[in-house]
Amino acid sequence: MIKNVNPNIEMIVSFDIQMTASIEYADLALPANSWLEFEDLEVTASCSNPFLQAWKGGIQPVFDSKDDLAILAGIGRALGRVTGDDRFEKAFKFEHEGRRDIYLQRLLDSSTTTSGYRVEDLMAGKYGPPGGALMNFRTYPRIPFYEQIHDNEPFHTDTGRLHAYTDVPEAIEYGENFIVHREGPEATPYLPNVIVSSNPFVRPEDYGLPADAEHWDERTVRNIKMPWKRVKTTKNFLWEKGLQFYCLTPKTRHRVHSGWSNVDWHMLYDSNFGDPYRLDKRAPSVGEHQLHVNPQAARDLGINDGDYVYVDANPADRPYLGAKPDEFFYRVARCMLRVKYNHAYPYNIVMMKHAPFIATEKSVRAHESRPDGRALSENTGYQANLRYGSQQSITRNWHMPMHQTDTLFHKSKVFMKFIFGGEADNHALNTVPKETLVRVTKAEDGGMGGQGMWQPATTGYTPDNENDFMRSYLAGEITRVRKA
Amino acid sequence: MPKVGNWQLGREMAYPYEARFPERQFAFVFNINRCIACQSCTMACKSTWTFSKGQEHMWWANVETKPYGGYPQSWDVKILRQLQEADPDGQIWQGADLDQRFGPYGEFKGKTIFEAAETHFDPESSRVLGYLPTDEEWNSPNIYEDNPLGKPGVRDRLDPKGVELPVHDTWFFYLARICNHCSYPGCLAACPRKAIYKRPEDGIVLIDQQECRGYRKCVEACPYKKSLYRGNTRVSEKCIACYPRVEGTDPESGGVPMVTRCMAACIGQIRLQGLARLAEDGTWAEDRQNPLYYLVHVAKVALPLYPQLGTQPNGYYIPPRWVPHAYLEQMFGPGVGQAVERYKHPDRELLCVLQLFRRDNRIIFRYEIEEGPLIYEGEYRGRPVTLYNDTVIAFGKDGSELFRTTVEEPLYVRSNAHANSI
Numbered sequence: 001m002i003k004n005v006n007p008n009i010e011m012i013v014s015f016d017i018q019m020t021a022s023i024e025y026a027d028l029a030l031p032a033n034s035w036l037e038f039e040d041l042e043v044t045a046s047c048s049n050p051f052l053q054a055w056k057g058g059i060q061p062v063f064d065s066k067d068d069l070a071i072l073a074g075i076g077r078a079l080g081r082v083t084g085d086d087r088f089e090k091a092f093k094f095e096h097e098g099r100r101d102i103y104l105q106r107l108l109d110s111s112t113t114t115s116g117y118r119v120e121d122l123m124a125g126k127y128g129p130p131g132g133a134l135m136n137f138r139t140y141p142r143i144p145f146y147e148q149i150h151d152n153e154p155f156h157t158d159t160g161r162l163h164a165y166t167d168v169p170e171a172i173e174y175g176e177n178f179i180v181h182r183e184g185p186e187a188t189p190y191l192p193n194v195i196v197s198s199n200p201f202v203r204p205e206d207y208g209l210p211a212d213a214e215h216w217d218e219r220t221v222r223n224i225k226m227p228w229k230r231v232k233t234t235k236n237f238l239w240e241k242g243l244q245f246y247c248l249t250p251k252t253r254h255r256v257h258s259g260w261s262n263v264d265w266h267m268l269y270d271s272n273f274g275d276p277y278r279l280d281k282r283a284p285s286v287g288e289h290q291l292h293v294n295p296q297a298a299r300d301l302g303i304n305d306g307d308y309v310y311v312d313a314n315p316a317d318r319p320y321l322g323a324k325p326d327e328f329f330y331r332v333a334r335c336m337l338r339v340k341y342n343h344a345y346p347y348n349i350v351m352m353k354h355a356p357f358i359a360t361e362k363s364v365r366a367h368e369s370r371p372d373g374r375a376l377s378e379n380t381g382y383q384a385n386l387r388y389g390s391q392q393s394i395t396r397n398w399h400m401p402m403h404q405t406d407t408l409f410h411k412s413k414v415f416m417k418f419i420f421g422g423e424a425d426n427h428a429l430n431t432v433p434k435e436t437l438v439r440v441t442k443a444e445d446g447g448m449g450g451q452g453m454w455q456p457a458t459t460g461y462t463p464d465n466e467n468d469f470m471r472s473y474l475a476g477e478i479t480r481v482r483k484a
Numbered sequence: 485m486p487k488v489g490n491w492q493l494g495r496e497m498a499y500p501y502e503a504r505f506p507e508r509q510f511a512f513v514f515n516i517n518r519c520i521a522c523q524s525c526t527m528a529c530k531s532t533w534t535f536s537k538g539q540e541h542m543w544w545a546n547v548e549t550k551p552y553g554g555y556p557q558s559w560d561v562k563i564l565r566q567l568q569e570a571d572p573d574g575q576i577w578q579g580a581d582l583d584q585r586f587g588p589y590g591e592f593k594g595k596t597i598f599e600a601a602e603t604h605f606d607p608e609s610s611r612v613l614g615y616l617p618t619d620e621e622w623n624s625p626n627i628y629e630d631n632p633l634g635k636p637g638v639r640d641r642l643d644p645k646g647v648e649l650p651v652h653d654t655w656f657f658y659l660a661r662i663c664n665h666c667s668y669p670g671c672l673a674a675c676p677r678k679a680i681y682k683r684p685e686d687g688i689v690l691i692d693q694q695e696c697r698g699y700r701k702c703v704e705a706c707p708y709k710k711s712l713y714r715g716n717t718r719v720s721e722k723c724i725a726c727y728p729r730v731e732g733t734d735p736e737s738g739g740v741p742m743v744t745r746c747m748a749a750c751i752g753q754i755r756l757q758g759l760a761r762l763a764e765d766g767t768w769a770e771d772r773q774n775p776l777y778y779l780v781h782v783a784k785v786a787l788p789l790y791p792q793l794g795t796q797p798n799g800y801y802i803p804p805r806w807v808p809h810a811y812l813e814q815m816f817g818p819g820v821g822q823a824v825e826r827y828k829h830p831d832r833e834l835l836c837v838l839q840l841f842r843r844d845n846r847i848i849f850r851y852e853i854e855e856g857p858l859i860y861e862g863e864y865r866g867r868p869v870t871l872y873n874d875t876v877i878a879f880g881k882d883g884s885e886l887f888r889t890t891v892e893e894p895l896y897v898r899s900n901a902h903a904n905s906i
């Protein structure tokens with residue numbers, strides 16, 4: 001995006017409540033109020049949360065930030081002036097009139113879980129604490145498919161039934177007319193994206209794409225079916241090239257996606273490398289992103305607990321298309337972080353938590369030139385979680401064809417209706433998938449300033465570096481119970 | 485040193501002061517089996533009490549992953565090591581009759597931090613065995629989060645067995661900690677200025693910020709490392725048990741005793757905090773319908789943290805059922821087997837009391853149970869089980885009802901204007 005897409009976009013306008021990389025790379029940044037600063041009604045609910053919450057902030061905005069809807073309405077008004085088309089302004093009529101409650105009431109009326117609620121009653125605390133209410137699902141606790149089983153409600157599929165077989169043409173073409181397993185398009189030791197099945201009624205169209213095609217698009221759309229006994233004998237070309245770690249990128253409990261990623265208390269709690277006083281000036285901030293690695297796998301690569309490593313995926317398309325190792329942007333984009341020994345991960349699996357704040361060109365320049373070494377961008381104040389690179393350095397999007405069909409029947413994302421076809425966020429790009437194959441190589445020693453071993457790992461009290469006393473402690477031999 | 489009775493050790497022990505007991509004692513039970521390490525408790529405390537300059541390294545409430553995590557780093561390994569060096573091979577519990585009211589932990593034959601100091605330290609220099617963590621050890625409060633004790637990895641292989649109950653081969657658990665407001669505080673014993681005191685009304689242990697001169701004797705002596713030094717004020721600080729809430733003087737409390745911030749914020753509903761009534765000899769006075777008394781002295785599912793250290797801590801834990809017992813006994817003493825067994829197969833009353841955890845911001849002083857219908861009969865973990873939908877009712881200090889809840893979560897079915905599958 002940053003290297004190959006953004007430069008071709010005429011203007012990028014972004015708004016956010018804090019300085020993110022999206023803001024740093026925008027031409028125009030519009031500051032939004034945080035949840036505590038909202039000046040008019042805002043509401044939130046989610047599909048898995050039984051509570052509805054509406055509120056109005058209360059704390060004075062620090063500068064001249066505005067509510068998101070106020071920003072959108074302002075943009076609408078300005079576009080109306082420029083184009084002479086007053087629909088831009090009218091689209092936000094009630095916001096301009098200070099009647100945001102009308103939108104909220106419409107939202108409540110049109111959702112089956114909130115219909116019957118009145119905004120004024122909600123805010124007055126009629127349904128619970130002021131602004132709070134239960135989402136009125138059919139049952140509490142929520143039992144999936146209750147109305148499909150107890151009433152005449154159809155299942156939300158194109159036939160209204162649950163089926164183990166589908167005869168939509170695309171499904172037949174892609175070999176997914178029956179329930180089949182596909183290996184991942186990348187993170188597999190076997191043929192990428194192979195359909196594992198011996199069902200004679202699965203007869204996919206292979207478009208003549210050969211099994212050794214390496215392009216990401218070819219791997220995504222290729223439909224080769226094999227029974228398991230043949231799949232077992234196939235190989236992934238990436239595995240053969242030495243990319244033999246599956247990298248998982250699950251969410252962390254210390255952030256919400258990327259939200260609050262660079263809040264100092266969370267950075268202190270999110271890794272082994274939290275240090276409010278930043279004794280090691282290499283750290284991007286008071287914490288640092290980390291890669292969990294099985295200790296034996298790390299040792300076999302000469303990597304100690306706490307060392308810095310590079311994590312590289314398929315060089316054909318990552319960290320970005322057309323990457324040249326001698327350019328500055330390559331240093332910005334190549335993922336480097338610290339290793340944490342963790343026996344929870346099998347030998348071939350490494351884990352890096354999802355959505356840290358990425359290193360940007362400015363944060364890298366700051367990190368390399370500031371006397372204190374912080375990755376804190378000059379003039380924007382953007383704080384990165386990594387010295388170099390990001391999660392996006394090693395992951396990419398996979399647009400699986402079955403998720404992109406024109407006939408894909410499903411519930412719309414933010415509205416109570418059913419639609420056919422793919423939809424952004426449900427089926428298209430949504431941050432990144434949890435699968436990639438990587439290679440891990442040592443970058444720097446973990447010890448202070450890059451010298452020797454990271455200090456805690458020398459104490460004898462840490463995983464795979466235990467001294468005799470620690471081994472006794474782990475076995476529970478220090479204070480013993482002698483049975484009567 | 486004078487002798488004081490330590491019922492958790494099943495014997496008397498040496499302590500620098502004569503025993504003095506409060507009327508009630510601040511105490512809590514944490515059910516480790518339910519903690520998800522969300523750190524809501526940690527952040528609730530941080531954002532209430534320790535958000536200022538000079539407190540950056542300070543977490544009065546913390547949750548660490550055992551066995552490798554610790555705040556400060558390896559605090560328990562280090563104090564156990566000091567004790568072992570003072571008393572090689574002597575740190576042993578003699579198992580006792582687990583049914584005695586005050587002897588669920590047997591008798592401790594080894595040395596406490598006070599007793600070891602007498603033999604191991606120069607008595608002039610210190611009254612309590614301990615150590616002063618380095619500045620670096622207070623960094624990285626969540627070090628080795630989610631790290632299990634595990635087996636070596638083998639290339640291209642997954643663990644062929646995985647984990648199986650009753651006890652996992654690869655294991656960790658989350659240990660949530662605050663100051664234990666000990667009956668025989670190490671911090672208090674060590675302070676040369678007597679700046680640390682235990683409140684007569686609720687046993688909360690406080691450091692007088694005017695009297696403290698920052699000698700850090702308490703930091704060295706607290707075996708749980710819950711007294712911390714602050715560089716810019718040059719005095720020490722510790723958890724204050726949110727005393728305005730416990731007293732009922734917090735503006736939000738309306739005069740009613742409330743649980744602390746870290747208790748009220750607990751997402752996992754692992755926490756139950758209250759005020760135990762004490763007898764003249766400092767043991768818990770019989771208070772059959774107090775949920776804390778029930779869990780500690782009747783059901784005996786909740787055990788003190790490292791009782792062998794000798795401070796008679798007032799934080800109790802329901803041990804995690806998947807962890808090897810030798811490790812748990814090292815941490816919680818001889819009651820582990822019985823506690824885990826009872827927790828795995830709770831009887832009718834225990835199942836009710838377990839529903840009381842973190843349901844209300846007010847302190848529960850008493851509970852009653854109203855029997856409900858039989859709802860399930862079957863087998864559970866290899867044993868027959870019978871479940872009843874009993875109602876448990878919680879009462880406050882003045883005897884008024886705080887709330888009631890049932891064993892089974894009630895099911896509500898709304899009209900078909902509403903949908904589940906959306």
Ligand code: SF4
Nearest residue numbers: 663664666670671706
């Ligand atoms: S836990 Fe430590 S600080 Fe708290 S009362 Fe006990 S000895 Fe003192």
Ligand code: SF4
Nearest residue numbers: 529723725726744746
């Ligand atoms: S009781 Fe209060 S002061 Fe103590 S750890 Fe909990 S929140 Fe912090």
Ligand code: SF4
Nearest residue numbers: 521522523525750752
């Ligand atoms: S809030 Fe509760 S569940 Fe969360 S970490 Fe603290 S004790 Fe555990």
